[in-house]
Structures are given as structure tokens and as C-alpha cells.
Amino acid sequence: MLEKFLKVIERDGLVSHRNTLLVAVSGGVDSMVLIHLLKEAKLPFAIAHCNFQLRDKASEQDEAFVRATAHKMDVPFFIETFNINNYATKKGISTQMAARELRYGWFEQLMVKHDFDWLLTAHHLNDSLETTLLNLAKGTGLSGLRGISSGKNNLARPLLSFTKEQIIDYAKREHIEWREDTSNHSTKYKRNLIRHDVIPVLKEINPGLLATFRQTQQRLQATEVFLEGVLQEKSNNWVRKIGKDIIIDFKEIDNIIVLDYLLKPYGFKFDQVKNIMERMAQSPPGKVFYTTRYKLNIDRDSLILSPKHSINEPFHEVSIHWGDTYITNGYIELEIDVKDRDTPVANASSVASMDLGKLKFPLTLRKWRDGDSFYPLGMKGKKKVSDFMIDNKIPLNLKDRVFVLTSSDDIAWVVGHRLDNRFKVTSNTQKICFIHMHLHDQSI
Numbered sequence: 001m002l003e004k005f006l007k008v009i010e011r012d013g014l015v016s017h018r019n020t021l022l023v024a025v026s027g028g029v030d031s032m033v034l035i036h037l038l039k040e041a042k043l044p045f046a047i048a049h050c051n052f053q054l055r056d057k058a059s060e061q062d063e064a065f066v067r068a069t070a071h072k073m074d075v076p077f078f079i080e081t082f083n084i085n086n087y088a089t090k091k092g093i094s095t096q097m098a099a100r101e102l103r104y105g106w107f108e109q110l111m112v113k114h115d116f117d118w119l120l121t122a123h124h125l126n127d128s129l130e131t132t133l134l135n136l137a138k139g140t141g142l143s144g145l146r147g148i149s150s151g152k153n154n155l156a157r158p159l160l161s162f163t164k165e166q167i168i169d170y171a172k173r174e175h176i177e178w179r180e181d182t183s184n185h186s187t188k189y190k191r192n193l194i195r196h197d198v199i200p201v202l203k204e205i206n207p208g209l210l211a212t213f214r215q216t217q218q219r220l221q222a223t224e225v226f227l228e229g230v231l232q233e234k235s236n237n238w239v240r241k242i243g244k245d246i247i248i249d250f251k252e253i254d255n256i257i258v259l260d261y262l263l264k265p266y267g268f269k270f271d272q273v274k275n276i277m278e279r280m281a282q283s284p285p286g287k288v289f290y291t292t293r294y295k296l297n298i299d300r301d302s303l304i305l306s307p308k309h310s311i312n313e314p315f316h317e318v319s320i321h322w323g324d325t326y327i328t329n330g331y332i333e334l335e336i337d338v339k340d341r342d343t344p345v346a347n348a349s350s351v352a353s354m355d356l357g358k359l360k361f362p363l364t365l366r367k368w369r370d371g372d373s374f375y376p377l378g379m380k381g382k383k384k385v386s387d388f389m390i391d392n393k394i395p396l397n398l399k400d401r402v403f404v405l406t407s408s409d410d411i412a413w414v415v416g417h418r419l420d421n422r423f424k425v426t427s428n429t430q431k432i433c434f435i436h437m438h439l440h441d442q443s444i
Contacts, residue, residue, distance in 0.1 A: 030122035146220035267291030
């Protein structure tokens with residue numbers, strides 16, 4: 001086992017005395033074998049132990065055992081005690097999920113504080129099979145079917161190709177002591193139910209279950225890596241960012257796996273992705289979907305994702321008084337400048353050139369409202385601002401951030417989009433009021 005272990009850690013780049021390793025050690029046989037193998041490989045490491053206080057005296061005995069082991073091996077030892085039940089209740093999650101969040105959060109703190117290069121855990125092949133079956137029972141995709149990954153970034157799992165039986169055999173052969181967690185025998189936990197009741201039945205069907213699972217796992221992992229590479233390359237053509245907003249052009253997206261890949265980073269579940277896919281083929285656009293962090297609008301040819309905090313923040317009205325040269329509402333800035341009639345009129349959408357004599361101060365900068373209407377420059381007659389935005393294909397998410405500049409009760413400028421015809425510069429204009437818009441939030 002040691003020879004195979006050395007090949008694994010060499011493959012993963014762990015074989016270096018310059019590397020500093022932090023090992024998660026519960027005191028169970030898996031983690032005890034892992035640190036024994038590291039000691040045999042003469043690699044420097046430190047031990048981190050979590051006391052979740054779930055088994056009364058047994059938890060304290062686990063801590064004392066791991067502490068004594070660290071002392072015997074003459075390696076650094078870190079301990080943290082957690083009130084896991086309070087945390088789980090507060091977050092509304094299971095004890096197992098709470099334990100995972102707490103321990104990995106603490107491990108990350110230790111990695112940063114003490115400048116460790118790698119975090120090592122003692123997950124093995126049986127753990128990965130259990131994870132696959134558990135994910136399959138709950139519903140999953142490719143990443144869930146391939147089980148536990150061998151690691152990423154600075155996380156490594158060097159025992160993942162070993163079975164539980166191999167680990168126990170090695171521990172007995174090398175006279176390694178370990179602690180037994182009695183909760184591992186309770187089938188009230190789903191993972192234990194799979195371990196004790198489901199896998200034995202599968203082994204009756206296929207005695208070589210773990211070996212064939214390992215082959216399947218390797219194929220699935222290779223498929224996942226290949227698929228992610230292809231999708232990542234393709235996504236550069238489909239996804240762009242405008243300020244805080246993410247725009248996904250979906251004209252060429254006709255596969256739900258592709259859409260799931262693109263939306264998963266923003267918290268969308270597969271059922272939501274299916275609904276979004278169906279809505280993309282329908283008209284008119286306008287359907288909205290939410291995650292805890294994002295709002296998704298289905299526009300004509302694109303999906304527009306906006307961070308929810310940028311949507312829900314209030315926009316305050318701001319007044320422009322005669323003589324003001326600058327105002328801001330925190331999202332856009334307006335610079336005001338008055339010049340003679342012979343100054344060339346600006347054509348950019350970010351600049352309004354208005355007849356000063358037609359403006360009634362103070363002007364007001366506010367968010368557009370339902371029922372607002374104006375006389376768009378270059379068009380005949382009156383038009384609702386809402387209809388103007390539809391005609392000009394202003395994306396749905398940006399409609400929440402469209403401002404108007406009013407003179408008295410009249411809209412003089414739909415800011416950044418269109419001047420009102422009543423305030424345009426004419427041959428009778430004596431002074432021109434130039435208002436330049438600059439964006440704080442580039443997605444407006």
C-alpha cells in the first residue's frame with residue numbers, strides 16, 4: 001500500500017519537502033492510516049482535529065487520542081470545538097451539512113493563517129461509491145455520478161483509490177491504533193443506510209463492485225473534464241458581462257446540459273433550468289426567475305442575470321438647481337454646463353443638448369414610473385416611456401434602472417436614451433444647457 005500511496009502523492013505533486021500539509025484527522029482508521037503513510041514518506045505535516053461534541057465523553061476521548069498521536073509523531077496539532085447543533089438549527093440544515101461547513105471553514109482559516117500548501121482528507125473509494133449512490137437517489141448530474149473528486153485547488157484526497165478493506169488491512173498489519181465512531185453503525189443517517197443495507201445487496205449482484213465502480217468513475221471524470229473544456233470554450237461566444245449584469249445569448253443554445261452548465265454558477269437548479277429552457281422558446285419575453293443572489297430576465301434573444309442587491313437598492317430623487325454643475329444619485333452622475341447657441345450640439349446618447357430657455361428649475365432626476373410619457377425627439381406625437389423602452393429593445397433588467405430628467409412635471413430627457421422634442425435646440429435658442437451623464441454602475 002505504501003508503494004502505491006507514494007505514486008499517488010507524486011502524481012498529485014505532494015512529494016516535496018517544501019510543501020506544508022494540513023491533514024484533517026478524526027481519529028478513525030482512515031485518517032490514522034493517512035498520517036502513518038505520510039510519516040513513512042517522510043513528508044512534513046500538521047494535524048487538525050474537529051470536536052463536534054456529538055458523542056459526549058467519546059468526543060473528548062477522540063480529541064485526547066488525536067492530540068496524543070500528534071505529540072507522539074512530533075507534528076503540530078490544531079483543535080477546534082464546535083457547537084454543531086446550534087449552528088445546524090440556526091442555518092436550518094442537517095447535522096452532517098453543518099459539520100461539513102464548519103470544518104472546511106476552519107480548515108480554510110488554518111490554511112491562510114499558517115500558510116499551508118495542501119489540505120489532505122482521508123476519503124477513500126467506498127466513500128466515493130456511497131456519495132454516488134446517495135446523489136443518484138436524490139437526483140444528480142454528471143458531477144454527482146462521478147463521486148468524490150480526487151481534489152482541486154489546494155485540496156487533495158490521496159486515499160481515494162484505496163478501498164476501506166485495504167485501509168483496515170494496512171492498519172492491522174502495521175499495528176496502527178484508531179478510534180471507532182459508534183454513530184457509523186446507525187442507519188438513521190442516509191449514508192450509513194447505503195453503506196450497511198444497499199451496497200451489500202449490490203455486491204451480491206457484482207462481487208467486484210468497487211473495482212468496476214472505480215473504472216466507471218474514471219470514465220465519468222474524464223468525460224466531465226472533456227465536456228467542461230468544450231463548454232468553457234463555447235461559453236466565451238455566448239456569455240458577456242456589462243457592468244454587474246451577465247448577458248447570455250441563447251440563439252444557438254438548444255441543449256439543456258449547456259444551459260445548466262451556464263446557469264449553475266448563479267444558483268439555478270435543474271428544474272428551474274428546464275422551465276427557463278421552455279420559456280426561451282416562447283413569446284413574448286418577460287418571464288423572471290430568481291435565486292437567492294440573482295434575478296434572471298428572459299429577453300428577446302438573451303438571458304439577463306442581475307445581482308439582486310443591485311436591483312432592490314432604492315433610487316432617490318435628486319434636484320438640479322440653477323447654477324449647479326454636478327449632481328449624483330449614487331448610480332449616475334450628471335455634469336451641467338451652459339454655453340452659447342453657436343456651440344455644436346452633441347449627438348451622443350450620454351449627452352443631452354437642451355434649450356435653456358425652455359427648462360424650469362429646479363430639474364428633477366428620478367426613476368421612470370408607470371404612466372410616464374414624453375415626446376421623443378425624431379418621432380411624431382406622444383409616447384409612454386414603457387412603450388418607448390419596448391420599441392427600443394431596452395433589456396428587461398435595465399428597465400429597472402432607467403432614469404428621467406423632468407422640468408416641472410414634463411420629462412425633458414429619458415436619461416441616456418432620448419431627448420424630449422419640446423426641449424430640443426432650435427434656431428430660436430439663445431443658450432444651450434448641456435448635461436453629460438456618467439455611470440457609477442456600468443450596467444445601467
